[in-house]
Amino acid sequence: MEDIANDTPLTTLLSLLTTSIHTIEAELKAANMPPFTLEPKFHPLDSLDVVPTPRLYEARRVAMAASNMIKALVQDIGTVMMDKSTQSLDQAAYILTADIRILDVFRTDEEKANGLHVDEIVARLPVGKKVDPEKLARCLRLLSTEHWWSEPSPGVFAPLRWALINTPDSSLWARADPVSYGALIGSVAFTEHMTDPTKFDDDSIDTSPFVRGIHRMGMTHIKNWWDWLAYDPDRLERFARSMEGSGYLNLSAIKVDYPWESLPPNTTFVDVGAGQGTVSMHIMKHVYDKVPTLKVVLQDRPQHIEQGKKFWAQELPAALKDGRVAFEVHDFFEDNPRKEPNTIYWFRFVMHDWADSYAIKILKAVRASCHPTSRVLLGETVLLEAIPSSPEESAAVNFENDLRSINNNSPYKPLKAPYPIPQNYAFATKATARYDMLMYSLVNALERTMSNFEKIISQSGFKVDRVYPTRGTSSIIELVPV
Numbered sequence: 001m002e003d004i005a006n007d008t009p010l011t012t013l014l015s016l017l018t019t020s021i022h023t024i025e026a027e028l029k030a031a032n033m034p035p036f037t038l039e040p041k042f043h044p045l046d047s048l049d050v051v052p053t054p055r056l057y058e059a060r061r062v063a064m065a066a067s068n069m070i071k072a073l074v075q076d077i078g079t080v081m082m083d084k085s086t087q088s089l090d091q092a093a094y095i096l097t098a099d100i101r102i103l104d105v106f107r108t109d110e111e112k113a114n115g116l117h118v119d120e121i122v123a124r125l126p127v128g129k130k131v132d133p134e135k136l137a138r139c140l141r142l143l144s145t146e147h148w149w150s151e152p153s154p155g156v157f158a159p160l161r162w163a164l165i166n167t168p169d170s171s172l173w174a175r176a177d178p179v180s181y182g183a184l185i186g187s188v189a190f191t192e193h194m195t196d197p198t199k200f201d202d203d204s205i206d207t208s209p210f211v212r213g214i215h216r217m218g219m220t221h222i223k224n225w226w227d228w229l230a231y232d233p234d235r236l237e238r239f240a241r242s243m244e245g246s247g248y249l250n251l252s253a254i255k256v257d258y259p260w261e262s263l264p265p266n267t268t269f270v271d272v273g274a275g276q277g278t279v280s281m282h283i284m285k286h287v288y289d290k291v292p293t294l295k296v297v298l299q300d301r302p303q304h305i306e307q308g309k310k311f312w313a314q315e316l317p318a319a320l321k322d323g324r325v326a327f328e329v330h331d332f333f334e335d336n337p338r339k340e341p342n343t344i345y346w347f348r349f350v351m352h353d354w355a356d357s358y359a360i361k362i363l364k365a366v367r368a369s370c371h372p373t374s375r376v377l378l379g380e381t382v383l384l385e386a387i388p389s390s391p392e393e394s395a396a397v398n399f400e401n402d403l404r405s406i407n408n409n410s411p412y413k414p415l416k417a418p419y420p421i422p423q424n425y426a427f428a429t430k431a432t433a434r435y436d437m438l439m440y441s442l443v444n445a446l447e448r449t450m451s452n453f454e455k456i457i458s459q460s461g462f463k464v465d466r467v468y469p470t471r472g473t474s475s476i477i478e479l480v481p482v
């Protein structure tokens with residue numbers, strides 16, 4: 001196992017997998033959590049308030065990367081071609097099951113565990129959402145190949161854990177429609193848009209594969225992605241709810257992997273482009289008593305500010321009563337009205353909506369208001385390049401030792417990916433690489449690598465003071481004015 005020269009890629013990966021799986025099981029046990037199963041219920045770690053230990057987090061991403069790399073080694077090339085060239089149909093099947101609210105028809109845990117015949121599933125679907133049972137069976141059979149569903153006997157289908165993403169009315173479910181559908185529309189015109197030389201240097205939000213795709217569908221009155229959302233109140237509402245979902249995504253990690261407790265007294269935390277201020281509300285809740293002088297200001301466009309007032313009144317009424325939260329309409333392309341010392345300007349998932357020229361304008365506007373003691377925090381994905389690992393530096397045996405030497409009570413510090421897993425952890429970061437494409441496809445923007453960030457930061461009058469990686473998909477990049 002330690003002799004890399006005699007090992008094949010498969011046996012090296014198997015060794016990584018064995019180490020990471022044993023670590024996952026041991027960490028779950030130590031935390032009094034049940035083992036992972038496919039049963040149709042959430043695992044405690046699925047909770048949006050729980051963060052895995054550093055050792056569990058590292059083991060989990062190696063397990064995901066190694067198992068998928070094993071697939072890349074063993075799968076025959078013909079099947080890969082069949083699979084990849086038709087992958088959008090997985091998404092179509094998933095959107096369908098979300099749209100017809102299939103989970104609603106399972107009334108008891110027993111029905112979920114044993115499954116229902118597809119005829120019964122369809123009989124229970126509401127009018128307007130009926131589908132042909134045979135065709136539905138084929139969709140569910142497709143999803144069963146990736147363990148969303150199982151088919152305990154022919155034509156009988158039972159949901160597994162992943163199917164819960166389709167839970168009606170949850171903010172996770174709300175994602176299924178506008179974002180998935182928008183991604184499909186963009187894919188139709190993706191190659192044509194990418195190869196159009198007139199679009200190479202065009203930063204405009206009104207030009208994107210999505211816009212080209214929707215125009216091709218005859219909807220030439222749609223200017224851009226936001227315009228498309230705004231045309232259908234139901235779609236806009238579902239998208240807003242899905243934003244709440246992405247507010248929760250990474251939240252537990254953002255709360256614990258930045259030292260919020262050490263904020264200086266009298267800090268003003270300005271949540272710029274706040275949405276309803278989900279993240280700032282949870283940070284405030286987290287340190288409400290520990291940092292009693294902390295104040296939050298939410299800034300966004302009018303409809304979001306109204307939503308924010310309702311959200312805070314419901315979730316943290318004490319902050320309103322104690323005068324520790326304020327709400328203001330502000331266009332982040334203008335100078336920021338908050339100019340006092342010790343201000344933190346917090347931007348989460350704002351930069352990724354904007355191409356560089358816009359992002360620089362947003363940062364410059366805040367720089368114009370920035371006191372020398374103030375800082376900017378960017379809560380964003382930092383994409384890693386897919387650089388190969390070297391066998392000498394990061395053998396499987398080192399990974400075992402590295403995992404063992406992690407102190408679960410120390411601040412989180414990512415491990416270097418073990419050979420042969422590339423430095424970006426490959427499949428374990430696929431969702432963020434895909435989000436990079438999504439931002440391009442929908443709004444002509446991007447997720448950024450650290451060098452991409454440095455480019456916009458250096459042109460805006462800031463420098464990077466420190467980067468805090470988190471056990472979620474976001475990092476926190478701390479900027480100081482220069």
Ligand SMILES: C[S@@+](CC[C@H](N)C(=O)[O-])C[C@H]1O[C@@H](n2cnc3c(N)ncnc32)[C@H](O)[C@@H]1O
Pocket residue numbers: 243246247272273274275276277278279299300301304330331332333347348349350353
């Ligand atoms: C992707 S959302 C992120 C929301 C929030 N920061 C979060 O993490 O949940 C982007 C936000 O930017 C806001 N926004 C867009 N253009 C804006 C502008 N010119 N001025 C202020 N806010 C803007 C949107 O209304 C939206 O709430």
